[in-house]
Amino acid sequence: MExxxxxxxxxxxxxxxxxxxxxxxIRETAxxxxxxxxxxxxxxxACSIHLDGEAVKSCTILAAQAxxxxxxxxxxxxxxxxxxHPMQQAFMENHGLQCGYCTPGMVMAATSLLNDIPxxxxxxxxxxxxxxxxxxxxxxxxxxxxxxCANK
Amino acid sequence: MTMTHETTGVLGTRMLRKEDxxxxxxxxxxxxxxxxxxxxxxxxxxxxxxxxxIVSVDTSAARAHAGVRAAxxxxxxxxxxxxxxxxxxxxxxxxxxxxxxxxxxxxxNYVGDGVACVIAETAEAARDAAELVDVxxxxxxxxxxxxxxxxxxxxxxxxxxxxxxxxxxxxxxxxEGDVDAAFAAATYTVKERYIQQRLIPAAMxxxxxxxxxxxxxxxxxxxxxTQIPHILKVMVALTLGIPEHQMRVIAPSVxxxxxxxxxxxxEELLCVALARxxxxxxxxxxxxxEGCQATIHGRGQIQDIELAxxxxxxxxxxxxxxxxxxxxxxxxxxPGVPLLGAFLYAGVYELPKAYDFSCTSxxxxxxxxxxxxxxxxxxxxYAIERAMDSLAATIGIDPLELRRRNFIPTDKYPYxxxxxxxxxxxxxxxxxxxxxxxxxxxxIRAQQKTQNVDGAKRRLGIGVSTYFExxxxxxxxxxxxxxxxxxxxxxxxxxxxxTNKIQVVTGASPHxxxxxxxxxxxxxxxxxxxxxxxxxxxxxxxISPLGLDTYxxxxxxxxxxxxxxxxDKVIDKAREIAAHQLEANPDDLxxxxxxxxxxxxxxxxxxxxxIAFEAFTAxxxxxxxxxxxxxxxxxxxxxxxxxxxxxxxxxxVDVETGEIEVLKYVAVDDCGNQVxxxxxxxxxxxxxxxxxxxxxxxxxxxxxxxxxxxSTLADYLxxxxxxxxxxxxxxxxxxxxTNQLGVKGVGEAGTIASTPAVINAVVxxxxxxxVRNMPMPASPNTVWSVINAAQGGSQ
Ligand code: FES
Ligand code: FES
Numbered sequence: 001m002e003x004x005x006x007x008x009x010x011x012x013x014x015x016x017x018x019x020x021x022x023x024x025x026i027r028e029t030a031x032x033x034x035x036x037x038x039x040x041x042x043x044x045x046a047c048s049i050h051l052d053g054e055a056v057k058s059c060t061i062l063a064a065q066a067x068x069x070x071x072x073x074x075x076x077x078x079x080x081x082x083x084x085h086p087m088q089q090a091f092m093e094n095h096g097l098q099c100g101y102c103t104p105g106m107v108m109a110a111t112s113l114l115n116d117i118p119x120x121x122x123x124x125x126x127x128x129x130x131x132x133x134x135x136x137x138x139x140x141x142x143x144x145x146x147x148x149c150a151n152k
Numbered sequence: 153m154t155m156t157h158e159t160t161g162v163l164g165t166r167m168l169r170k171e172d173x174x175x176x177x178x179x180x181x182x183x184x185x186x187x188x189x190x191x192x193x194x195x196x197x198x199x200x201x202x203x204x205x206i207v208s209v210d211t212s213a214a215r216a217h218a219g220v221r222a223a224x225x226x227x228x229x230x231x232x233x234x235x236x237x238x239x240x241x242x243x244x245x246x247x248x249x250x251x252x253x254x255x256x257x258x259x260x261n262y263v264g265d266g267v268a269c270v271i272a273e274t275a276e277a278a279r280d281a282a283e284l285v286d287v288x289x290x291x292x293x294x295x296x297x298x299x300x301x302x303x304x305x306x307x308x309x310x311x312x313x314x315x316x317x318x319x320x321x322x323x324x325x326x327x328e329g330d331v332d333a334a335f336a337a338a339t340y341t342v343k344e345r346y347i348q349q350r351l352i353p354a355a356m357x358x359x360x361x362x363x364x365x366x367x368x369x370x371x372x373x374x375x376x377x378t379q380i381p382h383i384l385k386v387m388v389a390l391t392l393g394i395p396e397h398q399m400r401v402i403a404p405s406v407x408x409x410x411x412x413x414x415x416x417x418x419e420e421l422l423c424v425a426l427a428r429x430x431x432x433x434x435x436x437x438x439x440x441x442e443g444c445q446a447t448i449h450g451r452g453q454i455q456d457i458e459l460a461x462x463x464x465x466x467x468x469x470x471x472x473x474x475x476x477x478x479x480x481x482x483x484x485x486x487p488g489v490p491l492l493g494a495f496l497y498a499g500v501y502e503l504p505k506a507y508d509f510s511c512t513s514x515x516x517x518x519x520x521x522x523x524x525x526x527x528x529x530x531x532x533x534y535a536i537e538r539a540m541d542s543l544a545a546t547i548g549i550d551p552l553e554l555r556r557r558n559f560i561p562t563d564k565y566p567y568x569x570x571x572x573x574x575x576x577x578x579x580x581x582x583x584x585x586x587x588x589x590x591x592x593x594x595x596i597r598a599q600q601k602t603q604n605v606d607g608a609k610r611r612l613g614i615g616v617s618t619y620f621e622x623x624x625x626x627x628x629x630x631x632x633x634x635x636x637x638x639x640x641x642x643x644x645x646x647x648x649x650x651t652n653k654i655q656v657v658t659g660a661s662p663h664x665x666x667x668x669x670x671x672x673x674x675x676x677x678x679x680x681x682x683x684x685x686x687x688x689x690x691x692x693x694x695i696s697p698l699g700l701d702t703y704x705x706x707x708x709x710x711x712x713x714x715x716x717x718x719x720d721k722v723i724d725k726a727r728e729i730a731a732h733q734l735e736a737n738p739d740d741l742x743x744x745x746x747x748x749x750x751x752x753x754x755x756x757x758x759x760x761x762x763i764a765f766e767a768f769t770a771x772x773x774x775x776x777x778x779x780x781x782x783x784x785x786x787x788x789x790x791x792x793x794x795x796x797x798x799x800x801x802x803x804x805v806d807v808e809t810g811e812i813e814v815l816k817y818v819a820v821d822d823c824g825n826q827v828x829x830x831x832x833x834x835x836x837x838x839x840x841x842x843x844x845x846x847x848x849x850x851x852x853x854x855x856x857x858x859x860x861x862x863s864t865l866a867d868y869l870x871x872x873x874x875x876x877x878x879x880x881x882x883x884x885x886x887x888x889x890t891n892q893l894g895v896k897g898v899g900e901a902g903t904i905a906s907t908p909a910v911i912n913a914v915v916x917x918x919x920x921x922x923v924r925n926m927p928m929p930a931s932p933n934t935v936w937s938v939i940n941a942a943q944g945g946s947q
Contacts, residue, residue: 017276033185034178036407038356039440043865046356074178088176092168095834099664100175101357101407107176122878130874133865135356135408136664138841138902139873141834 003067007032008076016063023047025063026073034074034104038133045132048105048112049073055112057105057131074104077111087111087149096145098136106132110146119150163677166830169669170683171662180405183360183377184437191362191433192221194423195278197268197285198446199260202294202517202858203308206258206287209268213284219277221430223270223285226255232425234393237481238416240383240637241488247318250309250515252481254418254425260289261308261480262517263859264445266418271426271434294517294858298454298475301514308480308515315514317478317487322494322509324570331508334469338460342542348453348531349928350477350852352862353524354870357407358443361420362435363427373400374424379409380701381661383638385693387416387484388424403691406663410842411523412447413663414703415484419446444863449852450524452477453490457497457535460506465547465554469506472497472535476513479520486522487513491634492622492704493528495571499536500580500618500796501558505570517858523703525842526900529622530907537617537908541915542924550597551912552588552616556581559618566889573622573630575794576896577886579822580618586882587616587798587820596802604920609808612815613917615801617909621823623897624709624793641788642706643698644714646675646722648781650768652761654679654686656718659699660711661691665899666831667707671715673827674893678719679760680746698786705795705897708827713891714787721783729766729781730758732774793888793896797821799840799905801913807921810936812848812914814877821901822884825894832898833881839902840879845871846903847910849929869929918942 004013005025012030026035026049035058038046047058050072058071077085084092087107097103106129113120113128120128125146126139134142174180209225230253237252255266268285272278295301295308301315308315325331335341362375372394378384381401389396406413419436427434438447453476460469476490490511497509540558544551559580560567567575588594596614603612625631628639645657656671672686689695700706723743730748731738734756741748749757763781766772770779802816819836826832849869853861862868887894907928914935915926922942927934 027185031187032178033181036182036357037184038358039865041440041864041866044356044440074176078177084173084176091176092172095169095830097172097175098666098834098838099355099357099406099408100171100180101182101355103175104178126873130872133356133870133872135354135410135842135870136838137834138837138839138879139876140837140841140879143873143878 001064003064005066006070008072018064020063021059022061022063022066023058026058032073032075036101036104045109046102046105048108050108055109074107086152090145090149094141094145094148096142102134106142114150161677162673162683164826167669167673167828169666171666171668182357182405182407183375186362186375188362188364188433191435192271193275193278194434194436195270195282196266197282199263199265199267201260201289201291202263203292204260204289205292206260206267207290208288210286214270214281217281217284219273220281221271225268226257229255230257233391235391238387238391239482241485243320243487243491243635244318247487248312249482250312254421262519264519269422296516296854296856296858298477298514301516302475308517317513317515319512320491324505324507326505330506331469331471334506335460338468339463340461340543340546342539342546343458344539344542346455346535346538347927348451350452351450351524351846351850352444352852352868353410353412353450355408355410355412358438358440359447360437361423362433363423364433365427365431367431371398372424375402375404376420377406377413378403379413379661379663379703381691381693382659382699382701384416391421392425400694403661409663410525411527414523415448440865441863444868445519445860448483448522449519450521452521453531455535457539459539459543461543465557467501467503467558470498470503471508474511476511477521478513478515479518481520483520483522486520489523489528493532495573496529496532496620496622497536500560500620502560503570507570518854525903530904533619533904534908541912555618574791576791576888576890578796579884579886580796582884583820583822584798586884587800587818590880590882591800591816591818610804610806611917613803613913615909615913615916617905617912618798619796619905621705621795621897621901621904622792623705623900624789625704625706626792627790628788641786642700642711642714643786644718645784646718648722648764650765652764654681656686656688656715657696658688658690658711659696660707661701665707670827670831674712674715675719678716705899708895709793709897710787710789713893714785716893717787718783718785722781726760726763726781728774728777729763734758791890795823795896795898795901797905799909801909803913803917805914805917807939810932812930817877818880820882822886823898824888824896835898836881836902837879839900840906841876843903843906844910847907847928847930851929
């Protein structure tokens with residue numbers, strides 16, 4: 001079936017199988033490999049993106065369901081001039097990433113979290129990110145990064 | 153609260169990581185991100201039985217499926233292997249190692265063991281066709297329980313006639329019979345059994361592989377999400393009979409490893425072998441469920457530990473009996489894991505030569521185990537630190553006080569331990585004192601008296617653990633004495649380009665550790681350049697041909713030191729050029745701030761930038777000196793490095809629900825001088841949560857038929873941010889005297905220290921209810937049942 005999704009401001013159209021997941025569309029059709037896959041049970045959040053402004057796990061929805069929608073991936077977060085998004089900057093300054101595999105999903109989830117709760121407590125952040133797993137950082141610095149970004 | 157050492161310039165600062173912008177923007181490429189036109193996709197058909205004879209494999213329907221290029225049984229491919237899958241650590245001369253092929257031919261030995269494969273034009277076609285492969289199995293009885301395995305009631309691998317792979321002993325006595333005598337004479341003894349449950353490493357990036365052949369050039373490039381591109385290159389070459397010089401391995405960005413990518417896997421060999429056979433690239437990306445079954449597991453030991461102590465609580469002897477769970481086959485370093493712990497069952501304590509360790513390792517019908525963050529050392533530390541609490545309870549003294557009585561005193565360093573190993577430097581009392589201060593130890597003990605009264609619903613506990621990391625693997629000769637199949641050196645090249653930009657080539661292979669940043673800082677400090685002017689090249693055997701990769705917290709203490717040494721060689725050569733140009737005696741030149749200056753004549757000086765250009769043009773070099781400014785070093789450390797520290801954990805346990813809340817976690821780690829404290833703290837945080845996860849959440853659960861019940865991230869409880877506490881870090885700094893940077897490792901410290909700290913806290917909270925032990929993971933259910941049992945089942 002023919003679908004079209006706006007990804008990072010650019011329309012991407014393709015003929016996809018009905019079973020194609022949004023994450024596959026992003027990675028394979030649009031060629032944007034910053035969005036990662038870490039599981040097959042919607043558990044890890046490595047694939048988190050924004051769909052119409054809300055953070056979603058892109059492995060949990062079919063590409064067809066996002067037809068006509070607007071997606072932002074990690075590649076669309078920094079400004080065109082290369083300036084990092086404040087959340088990306090906060091992750092860097094607080095050493096909120098090590099291997100970086102969970103990071104795109106974590107950053108997308110965290111920006112969405114601040115949209116919903118602009119001044120979160122530590123507990124808000126921990127609960128807000130519970131759908132995103134990180135094996136490297138122990139979360140301490142991720143939480144610090146999100147709090148620092150909120151306080152900017 | 154951090155005590156830091158004096159440094160000049162960038163070394164020791166919290167410099168932000170160079171790696172981050174690429175990783176934060178999606179620019180970094182992991183293996184599965186690589187676009188390789190024309191690549192075929194591999195799918196592996198895996199045994200659904202823990203032990204079964206393979207009666208027949210029919211691949212005809214799969215081969216007929218659209219897009220499928222080929223389908224093979226294990227027997228079809230048996231000729232492709234020049235040798236079985238490698239195990240590089242034959243710990244004893246008579247170790248049993250059943251042949252392990254990338255695809256099983258006659259018998260599958262765990263759920264997930266590969267028995268057939270398909271290659272197809274798309275991943276979907278490969279997966280769909282895999283479903284069509286018809287394998288007829290004759291299920292056989294599986295061995296899951298370790299003691300059952302020891303009994304040989306059912307022998308898994310007929311050809312070796314036993315389930316016991318090896319027994320490895322380490323008995324240290326001044327005189328024969330010392331251990332028995334010490335136990336007979338002891339005022340106090342304790343005897344405990346601890347179970348190290350199996351764990352799934354669960355690096356967030358699943359394994360991924362692309363093998364790209366050059367049919368006419370003869371070369372083969374293997375991209376793999378691996379920690380060990382260098383070792384993998386040698387092993388793939390040997391296993392497949394590929395000339396090593398035609399084999400290239402590249403580890404692109406790698407999303408965590410924790411030991412799970414320290415291996416040579418069946419799928420790596422399959423991709424390379426099939427890429428050669430078909431003259432086309434072949435790729436494979438593991439699904440998480442596949443990974444849970446077919447990527448190595450960690451831990452898996454039964455530990456029996458006995459301590460003997462005198463009237464003051466000072467240790468007089470330690471006896472350890474282990475049963476190690478190897479899983480179905482020996483992977484790369486599977487048998488060596490218990491040995492890495494064998495030297496640490498007396499922890500950071502003084503012990504006379506009265507030590508009796510024996511490990512019997514057995515095959516079971518479960519996923520092979522291998523090194524998982526800490527590898528043997530978390531197990532050992534858990535056992536001694538839990539047993540020390542048990543001893544303290546037996547004596548009736550505070551666990552921290554018992555530890556202080558037994559600490560190796562700081563003034564005895566360097567300390568020759570009972571095993572003959574020499575511990576480089578330590579200050580256990582200093583670390584314990586700082587940790588006690590940060591956690592408020594005395595106040596918590598006081599609060600317990602008022603809070604943990606009869607009928608209290610929430611009981612307060614504090615757990616202490618102290619540790620050695622024994623890392624920086626390692627002096628090659630020591631590894632040789634343990635029968636390890638390789639050395640422990642690391643290679644480095646430092647190259648000053650004509651424009652005074654620096655290339656560093658390292659044999660370390662980072663996957664989250666921040667080596668690009670840390671190595672740049674070392675070079676910047678040494679050569680007086682800006683860290684931004686240093687580029688670190690790694691993880692490609694064509695670019696860094698020599699190396700022994702990243703595991704065992706070895707990268708800084710071995711690879712980082714190698715870089716500092718290569719810088720010294722660069723400086724030595726630059727000195728000759730500067731002396732020649734300045735017409736001075738080389739010995740009169742001082743090198744500081746990136747320039748050579750004639751002592752006493754500040755106006756006679758030459759910056760490294762000018763020397764680099766002179767070295768490049770070679771117009772005016774001293775006679776006999778080779779052009780270019782580049783140096784290579786291979787460093788074999790004289791000793792392990794011995795980081796140490798004290799962790800303390802405070803918990804509240806709800807005795808009605810069994811729920812545990814971690815109120816505070818304090819870590820004081822001493823890893824010698826710190827190159828970058830930001831990175832050190834990150835390593836500590838991550839390690840602590842992984843160890844805490846073993847204590848409270850994680851277990852690879854197999855049923856009695858050998859089915860893995862936790863084969864997804866929905867069932868296997870990798871903790872989320874909401875499950876874990878913040879961490880207070882403190883550091884003492886006791887430089888290592890064995891290397892010029894004074895550094896030690898830090899990658900595994902958190903994992904080693906935290907598991908016993910957490911369980912000690914839980915047991916401490918419940919000690920008033922008669923609880924002496926706590927199985928892991930201490931889930932609410934488990935905690936509740938333990939309390940109930942301790943109360944005589946009456947609660
Ligand atoms: S890939 Fe794990 S939640 Fe989407
Ligand atoms: S940084 Fe490695 S998984 Fe989060």
